Amino acid sequence: MSGHGDPIPMTSVACGPLRGTAEVPGDKSISHRALILGALCVGETTIAGLLEGQDVLDTAAAMRAFGADVTDQGGGRWSLRGVGVGGFAEPEGVIDCGNSGTGVRLIMGVMATQPVTATFTGDASLNGRPMARVTDPLALFGCQAVGRTGGRLPMTLVGARAPVPVRYVVPVPSAQVKSAVLFAGLNAPGQTVVIEREATRDHTERMLEGFGAEISVRETDEGREITLTGQPELRAQHIEVPRDPSSAAFPVCAALIVPGSDVLVPGIGLNPTRAGLFTTLREMGADLVYENERIEGGEPVADLRARFSPDLRGIDVPPARAASMIDEYPVLSVVAAFATGQTVMRGVRELRVKESDRIDAMAKGLRANGIDVDEGEDWWAVKGVGHGNVAGGGLCESRLDHRIAMSFLILGMASNAPVRVDDGGPIATSFPIFEPLMAGLGAKLSRS
Known part of the structure; x- marks a missing residue:
């Protein structure tokens, strides 16, 4: 079942060359943070290019529930009149974060040091994911959390009335945990210190500084x-x-992976903590070029041109790169199926606790389409068969996970037989224009 309605079975079949310009939506990570930080300002914050997927819309609704004036101006333009740091009102109802682990964990962080109580829930996928990784460090500030067995939603948080600053070493690389602790530190006196052994995406640090917070980073x-x-x-x-x-x-x-393709994807954020996939693809032999490199809003940006690459080769992806591409491993494993030789992905234990167990979901789906996959607790390896040799023909479970659904639909675009996905509904959480965008390039997707 989709978290937002009845399941939407989808099928992807082999297509001709993909050509044209792909205007993808705004960055989801930055969209979440822009709404949250805008709600913590005094005065009006305006946002252009906001991702209007369901995950971000749920965060906008949560900011309204906590007292901010949030207005959709149309065309991806939004405005917020915030309540100031520490100014959250107690929400009247339950905060429903839908499918968004990022949304719920960041919002929990913000409210953890404010004297309000709130109950959080989500769809079946989100309610099955662990929250202790966030609620444990938030408890150090004085926040109390009561949830289901295993630290799962629905969960009620009682914000600290007299928060204290903390020093916290993040046990596993996680931008969500780091950001939740930093957001909690906003309303705690003194200095809150977060130490991460491996760098994760740094949008929170950049945006906090941009909004005027006193923040420093050192090795x-x-x-x-x-x-x-x-x-x-x-x-x-x-x-x-x-x-x-x-x-x-x-x-x-x-x-x-689709013969004859030439696609331009303009204006993509290339923050070094997010660009690991593109580095990896180039190491595999991908014809992927950065054009018009520039800085916009403090973030590096470029236009990406991707062309059909028939001679992709399998590689060992460095474990240290995992944090910079953690959400892209599912679609990387699809590309790996069309490469020659084995692609090994290590240090990715985090994928076991995302929207789904992404290692298990991709392994089972790839096997159903004729690709051999080995897996362990924090790694998996795809044995590529080269261009033109991916059988396809399988039915894949999306498991309420937008990235799993999209990855298998990409697989079908170059497989020898159609690839089916049991539910494409979750795609709307992060990429609501995925179907028309891909169809405009020449992909053949259908709902069945």
Whole structure:
């Protein structure tokens, strides 16, 4: 079942060359954070290019529930009149975050140091995911959490009335955990310090600084140390959201495996903590070029041109790169099926606790389409068969996971037999224009 309605079975069949310009939506990570930080300002923040997928819309609704004035101006333009740091009102109803693990964890962080109580829930997928990774460090501030067995939603948080700053070493690489702790530190006196042994996406640090928070980053023997001074007055401003590299991954990867393809994906954010997939694809021999490289809103941006690449080769992806491409491993494993030789992906334990167990979901789906896959607790390996040799013909479970659904639909675009997905409904959570965008390039997708 889709988390937002009845299941939508979909089928993808082999198509002719994909050609044209793929205008992918705004970056989801930045969209979430822009709404949250805008709600913590005094004055009006405006946002252009906001991703209007269901995940982000759920975060917008949550900010309204906590007292911010959030207005959809149309065309991806939104405005917020915030309540200031520490100014959240107690919501009247339950906060429904749908399918968004990022949304719920970041919002929990913000409210953890405010004197309000709120109950959070989500769809079946989100309610099955662990929240202790966030609620444990939030408890150090004085926040209390009561949820289902295993630290799962629905869950009620009682914000700290007299929060204290913390020093926290993130046990496993996670931008969500790091960001939740930093957001909690906004309304705690003194300095909150977060140490991560491996760098993760740094949108939170960049945006906090841009909104006027006092934040510093330095390398230490323990790792990357981020220090935030609490109780700042954040500055309302205008935010231009760059296009999402995680969404760009799908038309880019499709172009690499469909013969004759030439696709331009403009204005993609290339923050170095997010661009690991594109580095990996080039190492595999992909014809992928950065054009018109520039800086927009403090973030590196470029237009990506991807062309059919018949001589892709399998590689060992460095484990240290995992944090910069954690959401892109499913579609990378699809490209790996069309490469010659084995592609090994290690250090990816985080994929076991995303929207679904993504290692298990991709392994089973690839096997159903004739591809051999080996897997372990924190790794998996795809044995590529080369262009023209992927059998296809399988039915794949999306497991309420948007990236799993899209990855298998990309697989079908170059397989010898159609690939079916049991439910494409979750795609709307992050990439609501996926179907028309891919069809406009020449893909053959159908709902059945």
